[in-house]
Amino acid sequence: MCASMSPNERRAAATATVRYQVTNVERAIGFYTRVLGFKVEMQSGPAFAMVSRGALHLILGGPGSSGARPMLDGRRQEPGGWNRIVLYVDDLSREIEKVSAAGARLRNTVEIGPGGSQIQIEDPDGNPIELHEGGGGPM
Numbered sequence: 001m002c003a004s005m006s007p008n009e010r011r012a013a014a015t016a017t018v019r020y021q022v023t024n025v026e027r028a029i030g031f032y033t034r035v036l037g038f039k040v041e042m043q044s045g046p047a048f049a050m051v052s053r054g055a056l057h058l059i060l061g062g063p064g065s066s067g068a069r070p071m072l073d074g075r076r077q078e079p080g081g082w083n084r085i086v087l088y089v090d091d092l093s094r095e096i097e098k099v100s101a102a103g104a105r106l107r108n109t110v111e112i113g114p115g116g117s118q119i120q121i122e123d124p125d126g127n128p129i130e131l132h133e134g135g136g137g138p139m
Contacts, residue, residue: 019059020127021068021079025049027124028060035102036087036129056085084120084128092117092133099131 022028025046032038038051038058047064050057061067061077070076089095092110099121100106107120107128116134123129 015055015057017057017059018085019061019067020123020125021077022060022062022123022125022127023079024124025060025062031102031104031123032058032060035099035104053087058085079123079125079127082128084130086118086130086132089131089133092119092131095131095133 020028025043025048029040029043029049029051032051032053033040036053038053041050041052041057043049045064047062048067049060051060052058059067068077096106096110096119104124105122105126107122110117110119116132118130118132121129121131
């Protein structure tokens with residue numbers, strides 16, 4: 001990285017940060033750490049936490065966080081949608097067993113394509129996560 005970059009620019013170049021809206025920060029922390037192998041980076045009470053896995057930092061914004069406030073037109077931010085984080089795994093079958101045992105909802109069955117095999121699951125608030133095995137992604 002370039003020596004003239006600010007600390008924030010260097011951090012941004014080395015990580016990806018995604019925000020998910022959640023209804024219960026503690027429950028979300030438990031799911032991401034115990035089931036998907038993330039670690040807690042920071043937490044601010046019931047309103048906000050950041051967990052990480054490798055270079056991915058995931059912000060878990062609860063109902064009291066500033067990132068959950070309504071938009072100017074009144075629309076409320078809520079969990080769910082179709083954009084998702086992708087977690088590359090070594091053994092998709094083993095990961096499916098693990099997340100199923102933890103009660104995660106499977107959105108589909110395993111899809112197999114030229115880039116590998118993948119399945120979509122949901123965290124406890126309905127935010128999508130893709131588990132992906134094989135093909136050119138980072139491991």
